[in-house]
Amino acid sequence: MTTTYLRQPGASKALVLATAVLLSTAACAQSDTATAMDPEVEAKVLDLYMQNRMRGAQGDVSAEQRDQFREEVADLYLLAEAAEEAGLDEDPEVAAQIKLQRMSTLASALAGNYLEENPPTEAELRAEYSAQVAGYQSQQYKARHILVETEDEAEAVITQLDEGADFAELAKEKSTGPSGPNGGDLEWFPASAMVKPFSDAVVALEDGSYTSEPVQTQFGWHVILREDSRETEAPSFEEVKDRLKPVVEQKKLQEYLDGLRSGNDGSAD
DSSP, rough: OOOOTBBBBOOOOOOOOOOOOOGGGGOOOOOOOOOTOOOOHHHHHHHHHHHHHTTTTTTTHHHHHHHHHHHHHHHHHHHHHHHHHHTTTHHHHHHHHHHHHHHHHHHHHHHHHHHHSSOHHHHHHHHHHHHHHHHHOOEEEEEEEEEESSSSHHHHHHHHTTOOOOOOHHHHHHSSSTTTGGGGGGEEEEGGGGGGGHHHHHHSTTTTEOSSEEEEEEEEEEEEEEEEEEOOOOOOOHHHHHHHHHHHHHHHHHHHHHHHHHHOOOOOO
């Protein structure tokens, strides 16, 4: 894995529409009892509860397990009803949790419904592909680095390299960065993936050469070895089509939310 702590932070703000987990919202049950609830809703409650309880488990739910889960859900109804009778649903903190979970569940349902009715089109996926390819950096670099706390330490490392020391072994011995145990290996990356002082130094080097002076970033002082460089081609549309879908979906949801904020429901014509 490429070391990520040098990477530039992402600029986009994701639209988060969380799905409520039944087990965490059991106390949110309203005054409806198990016998008073709509049978279809009651069945869905049990199904959701079983899904959460069986998450990660192998195989189907046995008849014995289903009976056990049904009893547990019945107990949740009783506990929730008792909590309401005790007035706990009027406690500001509890009421806030109930409201937040309700809004989260409804928001998630709305998002799912919107994307089902407005799935990404081929044209939208290709437009996203074109936008990403336009910013694609074909030049990539393979580098190692040794990160130390002070400039003097970095200069001492350079002196040892000048005297013939092995870069990877020095990185294992002296680097304080997470790539140190791997000999400072950062694998392949485009220049934009690293903080600017670091990437500028890498670009200025020749393949097989290391920095003759320490490079300072917010992480400390670096000695950098550029091992190799290469030109790469952007992946084809078909290769990344599936990965583009959630990106386009996220943008469509953001546009829909922007429409709601401005008083327009943002639905397709």
